[in-house]
Amino acid sequence: MAEATTVRRSRITPEREAELYAAVLGLLREVGYDALTMDAVASRTRSSKATLYRQWGSKAELVVKALRHQKPVNIGEIDTGTLRGDLHELVTREDDCRMEQDTSLMRGLAMAVHENADLLRALRELLFEPEMTGLERMLRRAVERGEIRADNPALEYVPHMLIGALVVRGLVDNQPPTQAFLTSYIDAVVLPALGA
Amino acid sequence: MAEATTVRRSRITPEREAELYAAVLGLLREVGYDALTMDAVASRTRSSKATLYRQWGSKAELVVKALRHQKPVNIGEIDTGTLRGDLHELVTREDDCRMEQDTSLMRGLAMAVHENADLLRALRELLFEPEMTGLERMLRRAVERGEIRADNPALEYVPHMLIGALVVRGLVDNQPPTQAFLTSYIDAVVLPALGA
Structure with a gap:
């Protein structure tokens, strides 16, 4: 002591x-x-x-x-003026090597949370919920600018689209997620689903 | 012997x-x-x-x-005549209780594959690739019927959209995936991204 x-x-x-x-x-x-x-x-x-x-x-x-601490940018700090710019910025703030390392770390933690309730709680409160709040603000700005209709039903599924693609890239294609993959996925899936 | x-x-x-x-x-x-x-x-x-x-x-x-063996239906057997019908059939063939059990089993296996290359290979060859082939056929029929443009860039991301939503539902919303969630996600995200 x-x-x-x-x-x-x-x-x-x-x-x-x-x-x-x-x-x-x-x-x-x-x-x-x-x-x-x-x-x-x-x-x-x-x-x-x-x-x-x-x-x-x-x-x-x-x-x-x-x-x-190691996250290069918080979502809340991104504001390029367009939704497409914001989402691209979101997935290109880490280089591919870092993204691969992070994905592997997060995969390990995703396993550990099933045995460690306090880890799940800390991940939610300190990492996940602040990011979700930042993403909601990003989408609200796009609605206010008239890029997305406020009643578009895809709005509530943006986290599922983005995190889902990141997480299953390895399973589906047997290769790690890259900036090029995520950028192309945003243009092909996320923005069209939002009608933006 | x-x-x-x-x-x-x-x-x-x-x-x-x-x-x-x-x-x-x-x-x-x-x-x-x-x-x-x-x-x-x-x-x-x-x-x-x-x-x-x-x-x-x-x-x-x-x-x-x-x-x-326990899978109730193979994707390849689904053919309702519309893409929306096919995708809804795909996610409602299991009741919610079974889906929760299966998700938990698959989560366990997803951890185990990182230590067991032969498990990953067997999962790919016996389970995953046949399903992917069935999904591709389903999408090709939709293109042939004129429901989707053949050059729609979201076509190659349908597995990421569907499997991604299933996998991250628990993380994002702290509840298991259900038929209602997946059906609503298909209508809000998958079909609009495909322009269908």
């Missing part, structure tokens, strides 16, 4: 936080969620477990915040 | 085959793919391992053929 008190006095710098998140994601890629321990994170980052728990509360929260 | 020879003389009856597949799926639900052993299947069905290997070759093949 002495250690925790010491840390409570000194704030973690953004550089140190970034270093820590990178170590967490590295471990996650190496051993997966279930085998990842707070001990291993503490040891690799030369911090104490008390520090980790004080700062993040739980392994689930630490992992999800590390994922959130 | 004496046992295998005996069995080679007597053919397995369709009733016995159905009973065996039901036992395999039961075990799969209980313990998952990795923990399922040919020993357990042999013991539960009062057959010999030699019989199982002679008839099915491998655990992967046995499991995938059991999955294929």
Whole structure:
């Protein structure tokens, strides 16, 4: 507990936080969620477990915040002036190599959530719901600009269209999702379904 | 080997085959793919391992053929005369309870394929590719009837749209896919994207 008190006095710098998140994601890629321990994170980052728990509360929260930290752009920050521009920006903000790494990480976590209710809750609250809110705002702007009719029934299915294509690309075509695939899918499926 | 020879003389009856597949799926639900052993299947069905290997070759093949056997309808058999009718038939051939069970089984297998290349191959060859061929035929008929333009770019993404929605329903909405959801998604997304 002495250690925790010491840390409570000194704030973690953004550089140190970034270093820590990178170590967490590295471990996650190496051993997966279930085998990842707070001990291993503490040891690799030369911090104490008390520090980790004080700062993040739980392994689930630490992992999800590390994922959130590495995201290059939040949907909420995208606003190109057209729906097509916004959606293309959404899928081209990560290069293909990063997208493949992320898809593989998320696939691992998608398995782990079935055994870890706290991971599912953290993923929903910290990662998924903010993105959904950002996507809703993006679509609302398109409705206000007159690009989509407000009563178009496809509006509520945009998350299913986008996340679905990303997730099943490997299964259907035996290759990872790429910017080119997602951009073409947006033009061929998402925008026509929205009547945009 | 004496046992295998005996069995080679007597053919397995369709009733016995159905009973065996039901036992395999039961075990799969209980313990998952990795923990399922040919020993357990042999013991539960009062057959010999030699019989199982002679008839099915491998655990992967046995499991995938059991999955294929329980499918109520093959896509290839659906032909209602309209694309909308065909797609609705496709998603209403299973009741919601069965669909939930199947989704949970397939989720388990989707995890297992990353560790078991022979399972992935068997799933592709015995289950997935025949379904894709049936779907392609369904879409070709719609093109021939003039319901879809042959050059519509959404044609190649129909599997992504359909399987994607099924797979991510739980993640996006925190509830299992149902007939009502899939039927509404087909009307709101798939048919409009195809211009049908």
